[in-house]
Structure formats: structure tokens, C-alpha cells
Amino acid sequence: MSAELAEPASKIELPAHIGGGGEIPTFDVHLRVRRYNPEVSEDATWDDFHVTMYGTDRVLDALHKVKWEIDGSVSFRRSCAHGVCGSDAMRINGRNRLACKTLLKDLDTSKPITVEPIKGLPVEKDLIVDMEPFFQSFREVMPFLINKGHEPTKERLQSAEDRERFDDTTKCILCAACTSSCPVFWTDGQYFGPAAIVNAHRFIFDSRDDAGDMRLEILNDKEGVWRCRTTFNCSEACPRGIQVTQAIAEVKQAILSRKI
Amino acid sequence: MTATQIQSPRSGKISPQYRRNGASKGNFEMAAWLFMRLSGVVLVVLIFGHLFVNLLVGDGIHAIDFGFVAGKWADPFWQFWDLAMLWLAMLHGTNGVRTIINDYAEKDSSRFWLKAVLYAATAVIIILGTLVIFTFNPCPLDVNGVPLPGGFCPAA
Numbered sequence: 001m002s003a004e005l006a007e008p009a010s011k012i013e014l015p016a017h018i019g020g021g022g023e024i025p026t027f028d029v030h031l032r033v034r035r036y037n038p039e040v041s042e043d044a045t046w047d048d049f050h051v052t053m054y055g056t057d058r059v060l061d062a063l064h065k066v067k068w069e070i071d072g073s074v075s076f077r078r079s080c081a082h083g084v085c086g087s088d089a090m091r092i093n094g095r096n097r098l099a100c101k102t103l104l105k106d107l108d109t110s111k112p113i114t115v116e117p118i119k120g121l122p123v124e125k126d127l128i129v130d131m132e133p134f135f136q137s138f139r140e141v142m143p144f145l146i147n148k149g150h151e152p153t154k155e156r157l158q159s160a161e162d163r164e165r166f167d168d169t170t171k172c173i174l175c176a177a178c179t180s181s182c183p184v185f186w187t188d189g190q191y192f193g194p195a196a197i198v199n200a201h202r203f204i205f206d207s208r209d210d211a212g213d214m215r216l217e218i219l220n221d222k223e224g225v226w227r228c229r230t231t232f233n234c235s236e237a238c239p240r241g242i243q244v245t246q247a248i249a250e251v252k253q254a255i256l257s258r259k260i
Numbered sequence: 261m262t263a264t265q266i267q268s269p270r271s272g273k274i275s276p277q278y279r280r281n282g283a284s285k286g287n288f289e290m291a292a293w294l295f296m297r298l299s300g301v302v303l304v305v306l307i308f309g310h311l312f313v314n315l316l317v318g319d320g321i322h323a324i325d326f327g328f329v330a331g332k333w334a335d336p337f338w339q340f341w342d343l344a345m346l347w348l349a350m351l352h353g354t355n356g357v358r359t360i361i362n363d364y365a366e367k368d369s370s371r372f373w374l375k376a377v378l379y380a381a382t383a384v385i386i387i388l389g390t391l392v393i394f395t396f397n398p399c400p401l402d403v404n405g406v407p408l409p410g411g412f413c414p415a416a
Contacts, residue, residue, distance in 0.1 A: 133278035226289035
């Protein structure tokens, strides 16, 4: 049944009267994937794949096509494949992106598209990195509500303005795109990293939380917020559009105003 | 059936390069961060004031010679101005290079030695500069009490 027409990996069939119809344009994509398998070799290499993709496809669809039809040993993480779970952060053309949110048509398909694991974390295989150091920093900022008052019988109410204060940092999906785009983190793995600070920010500025001071004290560390050099790589990398550098600056300010 | 050797799980183990060695005490990094901003603002005033007075006022750049500097350092105001500029610029620059070393040195030993050289150089320049500003004498005398030749000082 090989003569059967290939189906786009993400299939959208809209009838002509609502703007759909017609053929989805196809193009050839040259995918250059960073491969690493410690059971075979200690060295990472580049593998090239040529696939025909559709205008509606994302980098993740190209990776699927490679894995399902060309080389089943290509390894990468992905769960929801729709930009929510945050497991397929990778370095696409040198920038940290979610493979499931990066459309191929937005990239320059005349040149090879490079796909690498995110930097700064130990690579386990191909595009899979060990996220444990990342989650350890996340745990250390205590990303949960701590309230010293009596347990209310109903939900804890909060005004819209109080909620707005930390709205931006609630969007984090822990994909590690920010932390692994940070040049400070590349050389200093002990740095808490943008993601941990963003998640601390989410509770520090929550009016219902009572442990803001504890978190500020944790981030007033040698490896805490003062390590940030405001290069804005994290804000650029965040697939949720969180203003990460601004959140870090707000935590810096909060520590300063508490100490002085 | 042979017993299969199952490796202990690798997850949960964090390699030493990522492990923080306990929380650091004190507010040194915060103070350093604040100092960079405050000294930067003060230095803008000091340096542009310095450039304006030396290069633009009066004869401007053509007036600068040994006598010009000697005249400035006879005034406590300029002594203080230059002292503040020396200390702030040196500490500001040293702290900047310190953060760069922290960011880019990969080995602990290279980080240690780079910082040792940096701090030694800073100490030498600050001490020497401070000494010059306060002990500067435009008309040094030789052992017999006669002014050394130079042409800037009228014979006593």
C-alpha cells in the first residue's frame, strides 16, 4: 500500500466555504538532528534527514515522521504535543523552542533545520536531557502555598488586583527553555535559574501566601537572583511569553526593599 | 531462568556540578549588585566632570601639563574628586571583572588564581593612587634643600 498518498501528520480538512479547501502546500525539509547514545559512543554527532512536510506541520511533526518512518532510534520527549505539558523543549536553529509550537513554515526551509537538546543539562540520549538538577532548584524555592493562618472552610478569596500581581508567572509549564537558554546557567549549574525564580515569584507576590520572606532569603544566595545578568535570553525563549527577566528584577527589588 | 541484573535507577541523582554547597550567608552579592548601580551613577558625574574641566574649560586640552595637574592637586576639592574617582572606578571595574570571572572560569582553581591576580592588581593601584594624591609634591627638594630641576617651581 505504499502507493497511497501520504497524509499530513497534522491533518486539517476545512471545507472550501469557510476558507479551507485546496491542497496544503508541501515542501522538503532538511532536518539536522543532534544524536548522542552513550552506549555506542561518547561523542555526539549530527544526523541528517530529508522529509517532505506540509505547510501546517511543526518541527515535532517532522521529528515524528523521522522516528516513525526513517529511524526509530531517534529519541525525544513529548507528551501532549500541544504546547501545554512542556516536555519537548529543544534547541531549534540555535534557539530554545517547543518543537510542538514551532511551525516549519516559520523557519528557513532552504537551509538545514538544526535540532539539538537544550543546553546546560546533562544529555541522556539524543534530545533527552536529565531534568533532575532543574527540578531540584524548582523544589528548593518551595513552589506551593504556605499559609500560617487558620484553614478556611471555603476557598481562599483574592481580589482581581491581587491576582493580577503575579498573573504572568502562573503561566510557567516547567519546560526548562528559559533556564537552559541562560548563559550563566551554562557555565554555573548551581545557579537557581530563571524557571525557579519565576516560580518563586508566583508565590512571593501572592497575597494569600505567608512564606515570601523565606523564599526571598533562599534567592538572596550567591547562586540566587544576583547571578542574573539580564541578557533577556530567558524572556526570548519562554514559549508562554512570560516576561522572565522582569520577574527576576521584581524579586531583586523585593529582596532589596526588605533588607534596606 | 537466569537472574537479570537490573541497574539501580539513575533518576534522582544529581551530579556534583549542579549541587549547591549549602546556602551562602550574608548579603555580599546584594551589596555588590547595589554598589555597581550606585557607583555607576556617581562615576558618570565624576568622569564627565573630570573630562569637562580638563579638556574643555579655559585653554582646554592645550593647558594640560605637569603644572596643571600640580595645581589641581593643591586644591582639596580636586584631591577628593580624584580620590573618589579612583576608588569608585577601581572597585566598580574590579567587581565587574570578578563577575566575569565567576561567569566564565570553568575550573575552581583557575577561578581562584584569576581572582587572586585581580585583587592584587586592584590593591596595588588603589594604594599607589591614594598615596600619590595625598603625598604629591610638585617641588621636591634634594638632600641639600635645593629644588630639583624641572622648571615648574620658582626658586625658594
